[in-house]
Amino acid sequence: MSTTTTGADTALDLDAIEARADAATVGPWTLIGGGEYVTGAGLLVAPDDGGVSSDDAEFIAHARTDVPVLVAEVRRLRPxxxxxxxxxxxxxxxxxxxxxxxxxxxxxxxxxxxxxxxxxxxxxxxxxxxxxxxxxxxxxxxxxxxxxxxx
Structure with missing residues (x-):
């Protein structure tokens, strides 16, 4: 079978995005203490002396589960x-x-x-x-x- 993807946004490399998500520590990541997030493998994503805000830490933590869902939805919706x-x-x-x-x-x-x-x-x-x-x-x-x- 020959399958091609069409659409205006051909610069979006879903395979590369999906590979990065697959290579990341398994999620979901969970909230602990004062706004820090920890992965199932113990990786800590935390606000740090102004380096990472609480909002940034939350975004990073949720990206682990959000990105695979978004990639699947883009694939489903693309002609x-x-x-x-x-x-x-x-x-x-x-x-x-x-x-x-x-x-x-x-x-x-x-x-x-x-x-x-x-x-x-x-x-x-x-x-x-x-x-x-x-x-x-x-x-x-x-x-x-x-x-x-x-x-």
Whole structure:
């Protein structure tokens, strides 16, 4: 499967951000005493004689759990393109969670689909659902506009 990310903010290196977050001491970090934070491994992040304010220490401590959540959300919200042979595209579509929205730029028209709880796709303006294989057979790039939450 070929997956590419599109969007205006291509300078944001999510892989590098995620790698730094993964390499940091495991969180969550907890508040102790007078505004200091300590990690599960005992690393202390504390206000220090004016070097780090209480607000700075709180920001640093929360970054350990905030950053991975933010990276995951940016990845979920960024449009991406799925292309490849019918089997690969079908598998990618089947793997998307319920509520996902895609567009398929067919030769004659641009179709928008939303995935249902039954794993089928409804195209805008239609009353019958389609399986992923039906969409994949168009053999045109498919843009994932939004991944659903699976609910």
């Amino acid at each position: 991406r393109v799925i292309s490849g042979d019918v089997g690969v595209v079908t598998a990618a579509l089947d793997g998307l969670p319920v509520g996902s929205i895609i567009t398929c730029d067919d030769v004659l028209l641009l179709l928008t689909y939303q995935k249902t709880a039954h794993g089928l796709w409804y195209a805008t303006g239609t009353s019958r659902p389609f399986p992923s294989t039906h969409i994949a057979r168009h053999q045109v790039p498919i843009t994932v506009l939004r991944e659903g939450t699976g609910a």
